[in-house]
Amino acid sequence: MPSGGESWRGTCTAELAGYVHAVRVGAAGRAAIPRVANLTGAEFAAYDGQLPVIVERGYDAPCLAWTWEKLLAAHGETRFAATAATGKDRQGLAFELAALETMRKHVTPDQWMYVMDETVTQRVPDLLRDCPPPPLLAAEDFFPLLPAEVQSFPAFFLLGTEHSESSIHVDPFNWTGSNLVLFGRKEWVLVPPGAHDQEFRPARTTSGLPLPSFKYQETSRLSFWSKEGRKVLQRLRKKAPVYEGSIGPGEYLVIPSGWWHQARNTELTLAIAGQTCNAANFRSVIKETVRFHEHENRGRAWPAFEDRGVFATPGPVPPATAEAVFRAFAASIPQDVLAKGQRQLQDEISQVEQAKKERGRKKKK
Numbered sequence: 407m408p409s410g411g412e413s414w415r416g417t418c419t420a421e422l423a424g425y426v427h428a429v430r431v432g433a434a435g436r437a438a439i440p441r442v443a444n445l446t447g448a449e450f451a452a453y454d455g456q457l458p459v460i461v462e463r464g465y466d467a468p469c470l471a472w473t474w475e476k477l478l479a480a481h482g483e484t485r486f487a488a489t490a491a492t493g494k495d496r497q498g499l500a501f502e503l504a505a506l507e508t509m510r511k512h513v514t515p516d517q518w519m520y521v522m523d524e525t526v527t528q529r530v531p532d533l534l535r536d537c538p539p540p541p542l543l544a545a546e547d548f549f550p551l552l553p554a555e556v557q558s559f560p561a562f563f564l565l566g567t568e569h570s571e572s573s574i575h576v577d578p579f580n581w582t583g584s585n586l587v588l589f590g591r592k593e594w595v596l597v598p599p600g601a602h603d604q605e606f607r608p609a610r611t612t613s614g615l616p617l618p619s620f621k622y623q624e625t626s627r628l629s630f631w632s633k634e635g636r637k638v639l640q641r642l643r644k645k646a647p648v649y650e651g652s653i654g655p656g657e658y659l660v661i662p663s664g665w666w667h668q669a670r671n672t673e674l675t676l677a678i679a680g681q682t683c684n685a686a687n688f689r690s691v692i693k694e695t696v697r698f699h700e701h702e703n704r705g706r707a708w709p710a711f712e713d714r715g716v717f718a719t720p721g722p723v724p725p726a727t728a729e730a731v732f733r734a735f736a737a738s739i740p741q742d743v744l745a746k747g748q749r750q751l752q753d754e755i756s757q758v759e760q761a762k763k764e765r766g767r768k769k770k771k
């Protein structure tokens with residue numbers, strides 16, 4: 407979990423309730439997610455890891471012109487991975503995008519469909535070429551320094567019907583996230599990290615990313631927008647600030663490192679999410695990876711790497727030092743972790759593609 411800069415080995419036992427975060431979030435209660443028309447580099451640095459922020463006009467790329475109709479015309483026959491919800495049940499599946507046109511007309515608060523596909527960058531590269539990450543997040547990002555075998559997909563394609571929602575979770579590695587809406591509307595609840603998270607009994611799961619780490623999330627499908635969820639929010643607001651807001655076309659939210667969040671689409675909504683590892687959160691990315699590795703391998707220590715003492719003292723690290731330490735960490739990733747990561751990436755792509763082959767076979771018959 408996020409750290410105030412303490413030694414990463416020393417805190418590997420710190421668990422859900424006990425972690426420390428560098429943020430100063432102020433008083434408890436209800437808070438609106440701050441909005442800015444644009445975001446300068448200095449403002450981004452000030453918000454990063456401290457507060458969520460909605461950027462209203464900071465993004466300009468051809469994908470801003472996308473509509474559901476255009477997407478359907480261009481990619482109706484492209485397969486995507488999705489999650490189907492029926493009550494608290496969730497099922498993974500893959501289908502051609504055109505099928506969503508019918509499905510979306512039959513959704514209810516209890517039954518919805520969410521195309522959530524992180525393999526799009528690789529499988530449909532021309533689609534996301536029109537949709538680069540927000541420049542401020544791309545300006546400093548150490549993730550591309552990881553070996554190819556364990557790189558996460560840089561973008562997450564999120565096309566949800568009305569009523570669709572994410573779980574309550576913290577993003578893997580405590581990366582800083584961005585979530586850009588292209589059409590539709592997405593509501594958010596964000597809660598800073600801290601012991602108050604016991605109000606929704608979070609669990610520690612596995613991220614499933616090629617470079618594995620724990621993923622902290624609520625696993626009983628609690629929704630902050632349900633009756634039960636609203637009660638939880640009332641209790642949470644007595645202990646911590648709960649940030650709420652919504653984003654529409656062309657706007658993006660910056661999700662601070664380590665914060666709990668949940669999103670809900672109030673109409674058919676397409677968003678592209680991204681992530682960055684920078685000088686503000688790289689220690690957490692390294693710590694979370696090492697913590698997971700040593701837990702999974704019953705204490706098999708992560709190989710030593712030159713950390714330049716950045717884990718010994720809290721506080722800011724010069725970007726050049728952060729990058730050098732991240733490079734040293736990337737070079738220390740054990741061979742078996744790389745091999746596993748590569749298999750994981752290929753499995754994920756073939757899970758969506760497999761269905762395509764089967765369909766191709768059926769057509770031929």
Ligand SMILES: O=C(O)CCC(=O)C(=O)O
Nearest residue numbers: 564571572583585669679
């Ligand atoms: O848009 C969503 O449904 C959730 C996205 C999310 O959790 C993220 O961007 O980190």
Ligand SMILES: [Fe+2]
Nearest residue numbers: 576577583667
């Ligand atoms: Fe997230």
